[in-house]
Amino acid sequence: MSGVRPLLAGVPAAPGIARGPWAEVGRPALPAARSLEASEVAAEIDRLRQAAKAAGRELRELAASVRDAGHPEEAEIFTAHALMARDPDLIDAAALEIERGHVDAVGAVLASGRAVASRLGAIEDERLRGRATDIRDVADRIARHAAGLPTDIGLEGPAVVVAEDLPPSIAATLPRDRVLGIALERSSPTAHAAILARAYGIPAVVGAIGLLDALRAAGPRAEVAIDGSSGEIVVAPAEADVARFDLRAAAGVDARARDLAEATEPAQTLDGVTVTLLANIGSPDECDPAIALGAVGVGLFRTEFLFLERSQPPTEEEQLAAYRRVVEAFPGQPVTIRLLDVGGDKPIPYLPLPHEENPFLGVRALRLAGARPDIFVTQLRACYRAATAGPIRIMAPMVADARDVAVLLELASEAREGLARDGLDGGDAELGVMLEIPSAVLTAASYFDEIAFASLGTNDLLQYTLAVDRGNPALERYRDALHPALLSLIATAAETAARRGVALSVCGEMAGDPVAALALVGLGIRSLSMTAASLPAVRRAIRKANAGALAAAARQAISDRSAEDARSRLASVLPR
Numbered sequence: 050m051s052g053v054r055p056l057l058a059g060v061p062a063a064p065g066i067a068r069g070p071w072a073e074v075g076r077p078a079l080p081a082a083r084s085l086e087a088s089e090v091a092a093e094i095d096r097l098r099q100a101a102k103a104a105g106r107e108l109r110e111l112a113a114s115v116r117d118a119g120h121p122e123e124a125e126i127f128t129a130h131a132l133m134a135r136d137p138d139l140i141d142a143a144a145l146e147i148e149r150g151h152v153d154a155v156g157a158v159l160a161s162g163r164a165v166a167s168r169l170g171a172i173e174d175e176r177l178r179g180r181a182t183d184i185r186d187v188a189d190r191i192a193r194h195a196a197g198l199p200t201d202i203g204l205e206g207p208a209v210v211v212a213e214d215l216p217p218s219i220a221a222t223l224p225r226d227r228v229l230g231i232a233l234e235r236s237s238p239t240a241h242a243a244i245l246a247r248a249y250g251i252p253a254v255v256g257a258i259g260l261l262d263a264l265r266a267a268g269p270r271a272e273v274a275i276d277g278s279s280g281e282i283v284v285a286p287a288e289a290d291v292a293r294f295d296l297r298a299a300a301g302v303d304a305r306a307r308d309l310a311e312a313t314e315p316a317q318t319l320d321g322v323t324v325t326l327l328a329n330i331g332s333p334d335e336c337d338p339a340i341a342l343g344a345v346g347v348g349l350f351r352t353e354f355l356f357l358e359r360s361q362p363p364t365e366e367e368q369l370a371a372y373r374r375v376v377e378a379f380p381g382q383p384v385t386i387r388l389l390d391v392g393g394d395k396p397i398p399y400l401p402l403p404h405e406e407n408p409f410l411g412v413r414a415l416r417l418a419g420a421r422p423d424i425f426v427t428q429l430r431a432c433y434r435a436a437t438a439g440p441i442r443i444m445a446p447m448v449a450d451a452r453d454v455a456v457l458l459e460l461a462s463e464a465r466e467g468l469a470r471d472g473l474d475g476g477d478a479e480l481g482v483m484l485e486i487p488s489a490v491l492t493a494a495s496y497f498d499e500i501a502f503a504s505l506g507t508n509d510l511l512q513y514t515l516a517v518d519r520g521n522p523a524l525e526r527y528r529d530a531l532h533p534a535l536l537s538l539i540a541t542a543a544e545t546a547a548r549r550g551v552a553l554s555v556c557g558e559m560a561g562d563p564v565a566a567l568a569l570v571g572l573g574i575r576s577l578s579m580t581a582a583s584l585p586a587v588r589r590a591i592r593k594a595n596a597g598a599l600a601a602a603a604r605q606a607i608s609d610r611s612a613e614d615a616r617s618r619l620a621s622v623l624p625r
Contacts, residue, residue, distance in 0.1 A: 057257045057282040059232065060276075062243040064582075065252030066298035067230025068274040068291065071264050073209035074219060079192055082156020090151065092146045097154035100194035104187065105134035107200065108218070116220055126183075126217055126241050133187045138165055140191075154195040162188025182240055186216030209273050211264060217241035229277045232282055233262045248334070252277035260284075275482050308585035312343035316588045322596035324570055327383070327578035329556055333371055336378035337579040346382035348504065348578020349444075349556035350375055352428070355476065356389055361399055362424060363421075368431035376439040385442040385504065385556075385578075388425060389481065390414045400424070409512070412485040413475055414447030418456055422463075429464035436476030442502055447491050448482040451496040457482070458499065460581060483556070487508035490542045497549035504578070505542060511535050529612035530559035531568060536607045538614065554578055563590035564619050570596060571603025571619070590623065590625030598622050 085093055108131035110608040116124035133139060139161050146157035166181035166188075193200045200218075209230040210223060220231070220242040231246050232254040238255060246253035254275045262283045264273060274294045278301075281288045316324040327348030328339035339347075355363040355371060376384050391400070391413065400421060405411035418425050432443050445457040463478055468475040484490050485506035493503070507530050511517065514534050517527040539555075546553035554576035559565045561583030567590055569577060579587060602622050606615035 057260055057263065057284070059257030059260070059280040059282055060238060061276075061278055061280045062238045062255045063231070063246035063251055063253035064232075064301075065230070065250070066274070066276055067209050067252040067285070068294055068296050068587075069229045069231075069272060070206070070208045071211050071271065071273045072205070073211050073261065073264070074215070075212065075224070076625055079155055079159070082159070083153045085147070085151040085153055087151065090148055093147050093154050093157075093477075093613050096195055097143055097147060097158060097191070098140065100154060100158075101134050101140050101190045103194045104190045104200075105131045107190070108134060108187075111218060111221060124419035126244070130183060130187050130218065132550070133184060134191060137198040139184070139188065139337065155192045158188050158191045158195065159500075163495060166231060182214055182216060182236065182242075186218055189216070190218065193414065204532065207540065209275060213261065213275070214240075215242040217245060220245045230277065232257055232260055232275050234258060238385075247278075252292075254282055256280075257282050283560075289500055311585060311588065312341060314343075314588065314592065316591045318570070318591055318594050318596040318599070320595050320597055322570070323575070324591050325554075325576040326584055327385075327554070327556075327576065328581050328584070329578050330375070330581075333374035333378070335581065336375055339584070340378065342581050342584045344379075344584060345360045346379050347375060347384040348554055348576065350384060350386045352387060352389060353391060356391065362427070365427050365431050365434075368428060369434050372431055372435035372441070373438050376441060380439060383440050383442055384434075385444050385481075385502075387444045387446055388428055390446040391417070396491070398465065401477050409509075409518075414421060415445045415453055415456060416447060418460060425460045426464050426467065429461055430468055430473075430475075433464060433468060433475035434473060434479055436478040437474050438476070441476070441478040442481055443478050444481050444483050444502075444504060446483045446506070447485065449486050450488055450492050451499075453489075454482060454496040454499055481552075484542055485513070487514055487538060490538050490545075493542060493545045496548065497545060497551045500551065502552040502554070503542070503546060505539060505553070505555045505557060505559075505574075507535065507555060508560035510538065510557065511559075512533055514538060529616065530557070530565050531606065531619065532612040533607050533615060534611050535559075536568060536572065536603065539569065539574070540572050540603075540607060543595060547573065552576070561587060563587050564616055566590060567594055567599050567622065568603045568606060568615070569599075570594070571599030571606075573600075593623050621622070 085391045087370055108127045112124045112127035112131065115127060117192060127249045135363050142164065143157040143161035146152055146160055147154065166184040170552065190200050207227045209232055210228055211232045214235045215231060215233055228251055231251055234257055236242055236255040243253055252275055254277055264271065267285045272292060273288045274283045276297060305512060316326050318332030323347060326343060327343035327346045329349040330336065330339060330347055331351045334355050336438045337505050353450050355368055363417065372386060402412065409538055429443065432441055448454060457480060465475060479501035481500050481502035481504065482489065484503050511530055515527045515532060543553055555574055556578040560569065560577040563586045566577055566587045570591060599622055606618050609615040609618060
């Protein structure tokens with residue numbers, strides 16, 4: 050390579066530094082599809098169905114193995130895969146391909162898998178696009194059983210695992226004591242391979258275009274260094290690169306130790322204003338890391354993980370078990386459970402929704418209650434039952450006005466009455482709303498007397514205020530939450546909440562940005578919820594600031610010309 054060291058920019062997927070030899074993983078090639086005689090069709094369909102059953106059994110065993118290793122939520126990935134192995138969309142379509150196209154089971158199930166994956170790949174939601182990989186993975190496993198080929202792979206020694214993409218079943222079966230890191234040309238941070246890497250503490254980078262060509266050109270003995278926090282990859286690193294990555298690894302260890310040591314310190318300004326720091330979580334397994342970094346409750350528990358990737362809605366008992374786990378992890382501390390937030394952008398098999406040109410402005414979240422109130426009543430029942438274990442807040446997403454609040458109150462009343470009829474114990478739970486639509490902020494005075502709390506969802510609030518598609522990279526300059534228009538809406542919400550005695554917090558990404566968090570404190574917000582990893586930096590920023598100076602700077606920032614000006618103003622409040 051003439052001494053050139055390729056530097057590749059990928060997408061961060063799981064934090065940490067990894068350096069070492071690389072190993073490209075893959076399975077033996079499947080045989081080419083063959084044509085059938087008419088007399089072979091019935092036996093081939095039977096072979097397909099037997100292969101699907103075998104794959105399903107294997108996936109259930111893999112789920113049990115992952116669960117036994119202490120990762121129950123990740124195990125659900127493979128429970129869902131086992132369901133896919135008997136999904137009519139996949140298996141019946143493959144059987145029809147055998148019958149009509151006279152192609153063998155291997156070719157038929159691969160073609161069926163490609164068709165289903167293609168439909169998923171066209172969906173806007175990044176997480177669901179990532180499920181296309183899962184479908185291909187399941188189809189490949191069934192095809193291997195039909196062809197009599199092994200479904201797993203090995204790894205000879207410690208290495209950074211590289212591939213174009215990594216099906217989750219391969220990620221879960223790799224020997225973890227030999228996986229230094231993972232680097233993929235495709236995939237996304239929300240794909241299951243990335244989720245598993247984070248769960249197992251394996252550094253990972255995805256979306257690194259050109260990675261495999263660069264590694265093959267460097268040769269099989271070349272090293273590769275990856276930074277799962279920045280997305281940087283260096284092929285055949287020189288001494289200076291090695292030293293730089295080793296320094297980052299050491300700094301990461303030191304930073305982690307510092308974060309843990311400071312976790313019990315209060316988030317209190319220099320002039321004595323205390324801010325409550327809570328965690329945003331997407332599953333019960335995220336509780337322990339949040340507690341370790343000092344979260345004193347949950348400000349946003351996203352419950353979608355219970356509803357996605359399954360053929361039937363979760364039962365009340367399943368939901369109760371998940372909610373109780375979180376409540377018990379934070380004894381005596383508040384846990385805010387957000388009701389189901391799905392819509393046309395997140396299709397669910399048991400909740401068919403018509404196609405919408407703009408699903409982000411369509412029938413989603415609480416708006417689904419008109420067609421499927423049972424989904425929300427069941428969830429509310431589980432929430433009230435979990436409240437017997439500790440304080441729970443129930444939050445409705447996508448509320449636009451007082452009529453939506455009335456829907457929430459009706460559903461909650463039905464849930465409580467149903468529990469009483471059934472002789473089931475339910476605890477007290479506060480009801481509140483997510484403020485993520487400008488109209489909800491501007492009309493808050495008309496319904497704040499009917500609720501106990503509200504939380505600003507600044508991600509969508511910014512999107513709807515500035516007419517900015519969150520997924521469009523061409524609009525990056527509009528995405529700074531310190532835009533004066535958003536600050537003005539937040540100030541309005543804070544003033545209304547103070548007048549009406551409603552507890553107000555922020556649970557959007559703005560809360561996890563240290564400078565933006567200072568603006569929120571300056572505007573009167575005293576409760577911030579964020580991903581666990583953001584807690585240490587926000588705590589440190591608050592402890593260095595003076596609340597009086599923040600209030601003055603935040604008020605002035607509302608009149609600034611741009612988010613950049615507002616950010617400079619707030620950053621200047623901190624000591625150099």
